[in-house]
Amino acid sequence: MYAGIDLGGTNIAVGLVEDGRIICKDSIKTNSGRGADEIIADMAEMIKTLCEKCGKSCDDIESIGIGAPGTPDKENGIVSNVHNITDEKLEFRKELGAIFNKPVFIENDARCAALGEMTSGAAKGYKNAIMVTLGTGVGGGIIIDGKLQCGCNYGGGEIGHMTVAMDGEPCKCGERGCYEQYASATALVRIAKREIEKNKDNDMYKKMQEGAEVDGRFIFGYAHENNPLALSILDEYTRNVGVGIVNLVNIFQPEIIVVGGGVSAQGDFLLNPIREYVRKHAFTKNLPIAEIKAAELGNDAGIIGAAMLKE
Amino acid sequence: MYAGIDLGGTNIAVGLVEDGRIICKDSIKTNSGRGADEIIADMAEMIKTLCEKCGKSCDDIESIGIGAPGTPDKENGIVSNVHNITDEKLEFRKELGAIFNKPVFIENDARCAALGEMTSGAAKGYKNAIMVTLGTGVGGGIIIDGKLQCGCNYGGGEIGHMTVAMDGEPCKCGERGCYEQYASATALVRIAKREIEKNKDNDMYKKMQEGAEVDGRFIFGYAHENNPLALSILDEYTRNVGVGIVNLVNIFQPEIIVVGGGVSAQGDFLLNPIREYVRKHAFTKNLPIAEIKAAELGNDAGIIGAAMLKE
Numbered sequence: 376m377y378a379g380i381d382l383g384g385t386n387i388a389v390g391l392v393e394d395g396r397i398i399c400k401d402s403i404k405t406n407s408g409r410g411a412d413e414i415i416a417d418m419a420e421m422i423k424t425l426c427e428k429c430g431k432s433c434d435d436i437e438s439i440g441i442g443a444p445g446t447p448d449k450e451n452g453i454v455s456n457v458h459n460i461t462d463e464k465l466e467f468r469k470e471l472g473a474i475f476n477k478p479v480f481i482e483n484d485a486r487c488a489a490l491g492e493m494t495s496g497a498a499k500g501y502k503n504a505i506m507v508t509l510g511t512g513v514g515g516g517i518i519i520d521g522k523l524q525c526g527c528n529y530g531g532g533e534i535g536h537m538t539v540a541m542d543g544e545p546c547k548c549g550e551r552g553c554y555e556q557y558a559s560a561t562a563l564v565r566i567a568k569r570e571i572e573k574n575k576d577n578d579m580y581k582k583m584q585e586g587a588e589v590d591g592r593f594i595f596g597y598a599h600e601n602n603p604l605a606l607s608i609l610d611e612y613t614r615n616v617g618v619g620i621v622n623l624v625n626i627f628q629p630e631i632i633v634v635g636g637g638v639s640a641q642g643d644f645l646l647n648p649i650r651e652y653v654r655k656h657a658f659t660k661n662l663p664i665a666e667i668k669a670a671e672l673g674n675d676a677g678i679i680g681a682a683m684l685k686e
Numbered sequence: 687m688y689a690g691i692d693l694g695g696t697n698i699a700v701g702l703v704e705d706g707r708i709i710c711k712d713s714i715k716t717n718s719g720r721g722a723d724e725i726i727a728d729m730a731e732m733i734k735t736l737c738e739k740c741g742k743s744c745d746d747i748e749s750i751g752i753g754a755p756g757t758p759d760k761e762n763g764i765v766s767n768v769h770n771i772t773d774e775k776l777e778f779r780k781e782l783g784a785i786f787n788k789p790v791f792i793e794n795d796a797r798c799a800a801l802g803e804m805t806s807g808a809a810k811g812y813k814n815a816i817m818v819t820l821g822t823g824v825g826g827g828i829i830i831d832g833k834l835q836c837g838c839n840y841g842g843g844e845i846g847h848m849t850v851a852m853d854g855e856p857c858k859c860g861e862r863g864c865y866e867q868y869a870s871a872t873a874l875v876r877i878a879k880r881e882i883e884k885n886k887d888n889d890m891y892k893k894m895q896e897g898a899e900v901d902g903r904f905i906f907g908y909a910h911e912n913n914p915l916a917l918s919i920l921d922e923y924t925r926n927v928g929v930g931i932v933n934l935v936n937i938f939q940p941e942i943i944v945v946g947g948g949v950s951a952q953g954d955f956l957l958n959p960i961r962e963y964v965r966k967h968a969f970t971k972n973l974p975i976a977e978i979k980a981a982e983l984g985n986d987a988g989i990i991g992a993a994m995l996k997e
Contacts, residue, residue, distance in 0.1 A: 446972070503838055517937070519830060526939020527814055530970035533936040538929050540852045541868075548969055557852075618849050625844040626828070626937070628837020658859055659841035661757070 376435045378422050379682030381484065381674065382443040384459045387414070388674060389421040391429060391436075392682035395495040397675055399429045411463035415470045422475070438478040440684035441467050442487030442677045449529050452479050480684035486523050486532060489516020490683050491676030492633050497668040503629045506670070507534065507620065509636035513555035517627070535559070539618050554622075557615035560591055560638055566615075567594050567608045577604040591638050599644070613645065617652030624665050625658045635670035642669050687746045689733050690993030692795065692985065693754040695770045698725070699985060700732040702740060702747075703993035706806040708986055710740045722774035726781045733786070749789040751995035752778050753798030753988045760840050763790050791995035797834050797843060799946055800827020801994050802987030808944045808979040816940045817981065818845065818931065820947035824866035828938070846870070850929050865933075868926035871902055871949055877926075878905050878919045888915040902949050910955070924956065928963030935976050936969045946981035953980050 376398075381388040384407060390400035401421055405414070418441075426433050443465065445457035452468020468479040482490075489498075489506035498504035502521040508514035513535030517524040525531050535555035536548055543552030544562075556562055567589050571579045579597055583589055597605035620632055638645055650667050657664055670676060687709075692699040695718060701711035712732055716725070729752075737744050754776065756768035763779020779790040793801075800809075800817035809815035813832045819825035824846030828835040836842050846866035847859055854863030855873075867873055878900050882890050890908055894900055908916035931943055949956055961978050968975055981987060 515937075519835065520833075522831075524830065524938070527941045528939050528970065528973040528975070530973045531937060531939035533969045536936045536969040537848075537933045538850050540863075541850055541854070541926075541929055543852070550967055550969075552851075615852075618852055622848045622933075625847045626826075626842060627835070628839050628842035630838045656861055658844045658847040658861075659757075659839065662839040662841045664839070 376431060376437065377682035378425075378436050378439040379487075379678040379680070380418055380439070380441040381487065381677030381681060382414075382441060382457075382460065382465075383484070383677075384444070387418060387421070388678055389418060389425060390675070390678035390682065391422075391425050391431070392679055395679060395683070397678060399425045400675070400678060401425060405460055407460050409461065411461050411465045412470070414461060415465065415467065419471060419474045433475055436475060436477050438480060438684070439471050439475060440480045440482065440487070440681035442482055442484040442681040444484050447481045447483055447529055449481060449525075452481050454481055478686075480686070482523070482681065482684050483525075483529075483532070484677055485514025486516040486525065487680030487684070488514070488635055488670070488676040489518055489633070489680065490523055491672055491678070491680030492635070492670055493518055493521075494679050494683050496672040496676055496679075497633045497670050498631050501630045503627070504631045504633060505534075505623050505627060505629045506633040506635055507558075507623070508670075509558055509560055509616065509634065509638050511559060511561055513559050513619075519627075534619065534623065537619065537622060539622065554619040558612075558619055560636060562615065563591060563594060563608075563612045563638065564589055566611055570604060570608050570611075574604050578602065579604055595638075595641055595644070610648070613648040614652055617649050617656065620649060620653050620667065621656045624653060628659070628662075629665050631666045631668060633668055633670050635676070639669040645669075687742060687748065688993035689736075689747050689750040690798075690989040690991070691729055691750070691752040692798065692988030692992060693725075693752060693768075693771065693776075694795070694988075695755070698729060698732070699989055700729060700736060701986070701989035701993065702736050702742070703990055706990060706994070708989060710736045711986070711989060712736060716771055718771050720772065722772050722776045723781070725772060726776065726778065730782060730785045744786055747786060747788050749791060749995070750782055750786060751791045751793065751798070751992035753793055753795040753992040755795050758792045758794055758840055760792060760836075763792050765792055789997070791997070793834070793992065793995050794836075794840075794843070795988055796825025797827040797836065798991030798995070799825070799981070799987040800829055800944070800991065801834055802983055802989070802991030803944050803946070803981055804829055804832075805990050805994050807983040807987055807990075808981050809942050812941045814938070814940045815942045815944060816845075816934050816938060817944040817946055818869075818934070819981075820869055820871055820927065820945065820949050822870060822872055824870050824930075830938075845930065845934065848930065848933060850933065865930040869923075869930055871947060873926065874902060874905060874919075874923045874949065875900055877922055881915060881919050881922075885915050889913065890915055906949075906952055906955070920956075921959070924959040925963055928960050928967065931960060931964050931978065932967045935964060939970070939973075940976050942977045942979060944979055944981050946987065950980040956980075
């Protein structure tokens with residue numbers, strides 16, 4: 376049995392994992408802005424409570440893994456620069472290790488999700504998979520030969536910050552033309568707002584003026600009704616997503632690309648145009664090409680992936 | 687002892703390799719347009735002659751490797767789509783295997799060069815290296831954990847066809863904005879011609895009008911003399927090269943990036959501005975970052991890498 380923790384800006388989700396499946400889980404609000412000690416104490420408490428609930432002893436836990444945003448110092452099990460959660464360093468290995476006397480591993484949250492999807496989700500059974508998470512930003516998890524790739528400084532896999540448009544949209548990382556400025560859910564909303572403003576006779580404009588929030592649900596809702604403006608917004612967006620996926624295909628030729636994030640709940644409605652774009656634009660048109668599938672585990676991917684972490 | 691063959695559009699280079707070093711080598715003109723049988727017969731003849739020259743028997747050869755452009759079918763040891771060399775399939779394993787009764791392996795030429803540089807060149811001692819070859823196009827070789835990465839269909843590593851500028855320069859692959867349209871030696875010449883045309887008072891324009899060929903040598907020659915136009919051309923070019931290297935750093939965080947191709951002979955004069963660009967623009971500014979070095983083996987890299995090929 377393994378404990379997996381997904382530390383997010385909104386929730387802390389904890390689960391006990393056996394054979395790649397969550398047997399018991401719980402989540403609490405992160406309550407950003409508090410001290411690292413409090414956050415870690417809450418995590419420890421949740422693990423203990425979950426063990427009780429499942430009729431297990433904390434001694435049955437083989438290791439504890441934490442997926443978190445920020446900069447992971449994997450050698451020492453410390454996460455820093457998680458500014459939207461706490462200004463302090465999160466000394467996971469030291470503190471959780473002292474409480475449970477078990478190995479403690481940390482990893483970037485997007486990579487944990489990839490590991491989770493490979494363990495028991497959309498990429499199960501594949502050894503060469505890339506997960507692309509389309510959320511507020513774009514996260515990445517790259518698995519080669521069954522092994523999560525982190526690069527020599529644990530900073531690899533930042534596919535959201537691959538330049539796809541030199542001198543393009545400014546990114547919050549300080550650069551321009553980063554993939555996440557074109558393919559994130561945030562980018563979808565930006566594109567939509569720009570296009571809606573240009574089409575004041577469309578119902579989407581009226582609804583926006585009436586105060587409707589322009590988000591994924593709003594855009595996809597209209598698209599499902601064949602609203603031409605919504606469809607053209609999605610044309611641009613899926614093409615943008617496709618450009619980055621083609622890059623990953625040309626570079627890696629993975630067996631599968633798993634698309635995660637809220638928009639992936641749209642399934643084939645989102646993925647079919649992306650699949651078509653990739654088939655048409657990948658460099659190797661005459662070779663078999665990566666499957667493109669929606670993530671299957673949702674938020675559980677992060678817990679399962681964290682639980683699977685090893686030295 | 688291993689035999690390595692580098693099949694290029696201009697030359698066929700063959701070498702015998704021991705302990706990662708070429709002990710004997712030779713090259714002949716490719717004479718494009720002839721039949722596959724003739725090309726392979728020439729290769730076999732060269733291997734035999736080299737063995738004699740070194741006082742070795744062909745039986746001392748452990749395996750034969752061939753680096754070639756085109757589409758490698760590694761399962762069967764066949765290379766096809768080498769249109770600038772021959773319209774026929776090159777059945778290396780079948781034909782060279784029949785002559786020498788040794789294992790025959792094939793690989794993409796850019797990947798062989800990467801393997802060669804890792805075996806005894808700029809990336810020696812590194813396990814995570816990317817080679818970027820700036821030639822007529824841009825080739826790539828990706829090594830992770832000491833292993834050449836080819837992807838599930840042997841088509842991976844096409845970093846020259848990573849989109850860095852959506853809707854940008856048209857590429858001969860049919861897409862737009864491919865990295866090689868910005869970072870290849872061909873792109874350098876295109877940028878130079880465009881800029882020289884705009885600066886008719888510069889000496890470079892006069893020389894071009896007098897019939898001087900605008901190539902790397904011409905551009906770097908003026909740059910070494912501090913010609914401001916040549917320097918501004920190189921500013922644009924090194925920035926372009928840097929954009930793609932930043933992408934590779936953000937995705938892989940390799941230990942080292944080896945820059946090959948004719949322009950890499952410029953050494954630090956080319957690489958220093960690229961290093962500066964990468965340090966400034968990589969996503970992980972606070973972490974140690976890949977070394978950037980010039981390739982060391984030149985054309986020998988292809989022979990050595992081919993000789994190192996394994997199952």
